[in-house]
Amino acid sequence: MMIRVKLIANYREALPPEAKNGVVELDVPNGTTVYDAISRFDIPLDDTSVIVLNGLTVDMNTPLVEGDMVTAFSAIAGG
Amino acid sequence: MYGWHLKLLRVNLTTKKITTEDVDPKIARDYLGGRGWAIHYLYKEMDPMADALSPENMLIFATGPLTATPAPTGNRYMVITKSPLTGALAHSNSGGEFPTWMKRTGFDMYIFEGKSPEPVYLFVNEDQIELRPAAHLWGKDTHETTDILKGETSQEARVACIGPAGENLALMAAIMNDKHRAAARSGVGAVMGSKNLKAVVAMGNKNPALHNPEGMRNLSVSTSKEVGVDVKKGSNMRIYGTSYVPQVTNTLGILPTRNFLQGTFEHVDKIDGDALKNQYLIRHTPCYRCPLSCGRLTEVPDGPYKGKGEGPEYETISSLGTGCGVSNLAALVKANYLCNEYGMDTITTGMTIAAAMEMYEKGYISEEIIGMPLKFGDHDAMIAMIKLMAYNEGFGKELAQGSYRLAEKYGHPEIAVTTRKQEFPGYDPRGSQGMGLLYATSNKGASHMEGDVAYEEVFGVPVKENPLTTEGKPELVRHFENSFALMDSSGLCVFVAIRYAFNKDRMILPLRVTEMMNLTTGANYTPEEVMIAADRVYTLERMFLMKAGSTEDTLPHRMLHEPLPDGPAKGMVVELDKMLPEFYKLRGWDEKGVPTKEKLIELGLPV
Numbered sequence: 155m156m157i158r159v160k161l162i163a164n165y166r167e168a169l170p171p172e173a174k175n176g177v178v179e180l181d182v183p184n185g186t187t188v189y190d191a192i193s194r195f196d197i198p199l200d201d202t203s204v205i206v207l208n209g210l211t212v213d214m215n216t217p218l219v220e221g222d223m224v225t226a227f228s229a230i231a232g233g
Numbered sequence: 234m235y236g237w238h239l240k241l242l243r244v245n246l247t248t249k250k251i252t253t254e255d256v257d258p259k260i261a262r263d264y265l266g267g268r269g270w271a272i273h274y275l276y277k278e279m280d281p282m283a284d285a286l287s288p289e290n291m292l293i294f295a296t297g298p299l300t301a302t303p304a305p306t307g308n309r310y311m312v313i314t315k316s317p318l319t320g321a322l323a324h325s326n327s328g329g330e331f332p333t334w335m336k337r338t339g340f341d342m343y344i345f346e347g348k349s350p351e352p353v354y355l356f357v358n359e360d361q362i363e364l365r366p367a368a369h370l371w372g373k374d375t376h377e378t379t380d381i382l383k384g385e386t387s388q389e390a391r392v393a394c395i396g397p398a399g400e401n402l403a404l405m406a407a408i409m410n411d412k413h414r415a416a417a418r419s420g421v422g423a424v425m426g427s428k429n430l431k432a433v434v435a436m437g438n439k440n441p442a443l444h445n446p447e448g449m450r451n452l453s454v455s456t457s458k459e460v461g462v463d464v465k466k467g468s469n470m471r472i473y474g475t476s477y478v479p480q481v482t483n484t485l486g487i488l489p490t491r492n493f494l495q496g497t498f499e500h501v502d503k504i505d506g507d508a509l510k511n512q513y514l515i516r517h518t519p520c521y522r523c524p525l526s527c528g529r530l531t532e533v534p535d536g537p538y539k540g541k542g543e544g545p546e547y548e549t550i551s552s553l554g555t556g557c558g559v560s561n562l563a564a565l566v567k568a569n570y571l572c573n574e575y576g577m578d579t580i581t582t583g584m585t586i587a588a589a590m591e592m593y594e595k596g597y598i599s600e601e602i603i604g605m606p607l608k609f610g611d612h613d614a615m616i617a618m619i620k621l622m623a624y625n626e627g628f629g630k631e632l633a634q635g636s637y638r639l640a641e642k643y644g645h646p647e648i649a650v651t652t653r654k655q656e657f658p659g660y661d662p663r664g665s666q667g668m669g670l671l672y673a674t675s676n677k678g679a680s681h682m683e684g685d686v687a688y689e690e691v692f693g694v695p696v697k698e699n700p701l702t703t704e705g706k707p708e709l710v711r712h713f714e715n716s717f718a719l720m721d722s723s724g725l726c727v728f729v730a731i732r733y734a735f736n737k738d739r740m741i742l743p744l745r746v747t748e749m750m751n752l753t754t755g756a757n758y759t760p761e762e763v764m765i766a767a768d769r770v771y772t773l774e775r776m777f778l779m780k781a782g783s784t785e786d787t788l789p790h791r792m793l794h795e796p797l798p799d800g801p802a803k804g805m806v807v808e809l810d811k812m813l814p815e816f817y818k819l820r821g822w823d824e825k826g827v828p829t830k831e832k833l834i835e836l837g838l839p840v
Contacts, residue, residue, distance in 0.1 A: 163473050231525070
């Protein structure tokens, strides 16, 4: 199934060249979770990381469905 | 006593009398400093019903005990006064260098009273304290004013001043310091302008004595190192400042777009942090003693929007940018420069223009009245409006009163997205419920800086909170309001303090802030005591608000009755009724939001 991953700001360095505006499309097997999808990228998943599914706060073990968008960014302060 | 000088400077602009006063050490301890001290004096000495632009209003500049100490980001000051925009309390925070220089004059706080018959500026170099003529500066922008004043005093001095917007009493006028930093919100610059006070120039070598200098140095170094580790990993704040945030709020569907008609902006990629970095960023420009360094010098090198300055930051991108539907980055950057030069709050400026754009598009205000078409996305019209507002000309006269008065005048108050007549910052509360409660109850009108629970709802700092739910939010909002009152009173910057000077629980505790306060002042606070002091500050501010007559805690029509049409929060409004009663109860306020007698007694406040 096809999903999309969007990385924001400094995380974008981990994206492959075909990414556009920070978004890359991925073909992943059924059962792939939010965590599985984001783990494909070389970004430090630590206490500064925020990962959302379709903009919503979810458990990292949530299984993805066709068309989902997983977004990740790092924050140490707000705006 | 250490940390605090325990001295304030009182300047009567009417009589030109300048006096110095000692601050009672018990008051110092009980009200922490900065914002806390200021509300103590304001509440004691001023009639809250006074006209904000009259000589009866007091204008207070206040540093905290950690200002001008080795504490990382101990570089802040607060401007406290009655707001002409809201009729409520104003307390606006700024960093840069001026606050540290101000504290080094040997005074923690400057109080301005009355009104000078002619333009003046205050020069303070320790014991040399003079009101000087400023007629030659009247009409100059904040950059020219700063350069002239440093030229005629000393290059070692630092300047806080108003621009044309403050002189012309625009209700969104800011007080700018070090050219690019702003005590921006609630029209504090208009109060300064109403007093004919063009600028304050500060210099000196009176660093506050520290109770435990070695301990404070060690703690400051270790804290800076922690920040440094995150910066080295590639912190967004060093590279992007807050300009990385539009992508975040757009993802969550809470990016104010076209006057909050939408929560996502289809052109966000054109005006986000990467666009800014790739096109106009020159280098980062830290405030004094800041290991984070989120300020950034930028330049539009050529074309119609040619200019150089700092920013824009997120709140500017979400108001003058997405708020107005503007996707031309060069124009947005230029608009930010102009606001800094004219001395204007970009949030209220941008969201007032955004409200006017919506009213124009709906046919509520004609092209004839405005003087030109004013459609969403028209960046040239936006820039034209900023100039008219700063100089109080044409349609700018109406815009300079803010969106609430504008919308009301033309019979459509539902268009204004304000609380206490102050425009919302860049988080649509329909998709961040805690922010909704915050905006509704804030003593200063809508403001993220009153207790920014977006740290948890949006940024996961220190822990991620679901922004769409109301459960637990009253407790969180109350706690963040008090925590922000503490930070604003201490002299620390929120950006570093929340992650590095509090612990990392959901209910952040000021463990390291307390340690820094103790090493600096010797006051021997417990973390519980500083939080009680912060509650005292917040509650006294509430009492000022009650006496100023602005008592209703509510939200504008759009937030309560018009569901978000797009994004992850589609269909949602703010469920204020679910949160407000619990919030009042937790605060010790009655069902109308008035602090109870028991609460006032508990906090040692006047009944």
